[in-house]
Amino acid sequence: MEAMNTGTRSITVGIDGSPTSLDAADWAAREARRRRLPLRLLHAGTGPAVSGRVPDVDVPAGRTRTALDRAAIQLSYAHPALDIIARRTGTPAVQALLAAAADTETLVVGSRGATGFAGFQVGAVALAVTARAERPVVVVRAGEIPEDERAPVTDGSPPESAPYLPVVLGLDAGRPADALIRYAFDTAAFRSAPLHVVHAWTRSEAYARGARVPGPENTAERGDGDGNGDGNGDGEGRALAGALQPWRRRFPGTTVREHVVQGHPGPHLLRASARAGLLVVGRETGAGPGRAVRSLIRHAPCAVAVVPHG
Missing domain, CATH: 3.40.50.620 (HUPs)
Structure with missing residues (x-):
């Protein structure tokens, strides 16, 4: 670790x-x-x-x-x-x-x-x-x-023996930040928790980056395995996989799931936080948290880590 x-x-x-x-x-x-x-x-x-x-x-x-x-x-x-x-x-x-x-x-x-x-x-x-x-x-x-950080106990075992809920990371694959990714992987590793990485994109952002915009399929997930996953192979998914690949190698014991979703990040991360032990989001150094991060701080049902980067 x-x-x-x-x-x-x-x-x-x-x-x-x-x-x-x-x-x-x-x-x-x-x-x-x-x-x-x-x-x-x-x-x-x-x-x-x-x-x-x-x-x-x-x-x-x-x-x-x-x-x-x-x-x-x-x-x-x-x-x-x-x-x-x-x-x-x-x-x-x-x-x-x-x-x-x-x-x-x-x-x-x-x-x-x-x-x-x-x-x-x-x-x-x-x-x-x-x-x-x-x-x-x-x-x-x-x-x-x-108990809010751990999976529910149903067999009468002590709550502290239950596995940790996932750490959820909100990441812009077009602008990956080492400090943000490191914090999320580090936190998940200390908890022996899975890491769920959510990349939300819009068509205008994808066009601005010159990425190929996928068709009707607007959500892709990639699991551990060989990295091929079951996604639709669009540029957004490849960008996220590429940003995370070196960190997967550094933290081989951490289970990682990649979620590529279309739309603004706030609603997607709020939904993901309902099943998380910790939500990790970033802000650029020298700038305050954006509207989505401020909303997540107010409304997320779990603790929120805000990591400066860049």
Whole structure:
């Protein structure tokens, strides 16, 4: 399995005391365990800075435990083998999270931040951070639980023994991005989960690229096998297969399915996310997430990873 080489090896999560941020923190803890990385908890807001390493979180006599203290202690009990570092800063939330993102492998935030992040409106912090962060940002929806990442259990076995649901990657085969593809393959490999890659195209985009536009058949799927699949052999399918071929070789243990669909990506990815443990989408460095990505952050039923590239 290949590991990402993205600077400081850690997972960082923003904590504001809201239930959504605690759901995000638990997701981040599970991801840190999967990747065998330390977990950093960051609370941004006014007041004196307090830092500590968990499980030895020192709470001085006379000081009430903060939301950060409580989150750190809860996570240390739930994940006793995890190295957890808690830090509080008076820097405004978006600024603090963007600075943290530059020094971590993945930044995790809740989809609906409460008032703890300096009065930002619901969802504003997540959208602002995903638009500008230098590293991947995972937005975790409210109410996310560990079972949501795994296949349903029907035989009475423990939920944690169930296989992981697929990781879904939204990819433009005409503009493949190594950072985006690597993140998706890496994540699927750490979970031993299948990777489903969705390439949505429109006729106008295909004509602009000079690709041959297929006839009535508008959907093709390619499985593992020999790469020939059962698709219609159009240029879009070949472009996707070519973009993924070197990554299949690097991650031979990951089951990959390619889906070539006609239309705009948002609706197709939203449908795919209903059967996914994680949705991975990209944005070009220096540009904010497009309308489709913003809609997926708001409406996808699973966590969404937004990966800057280019």
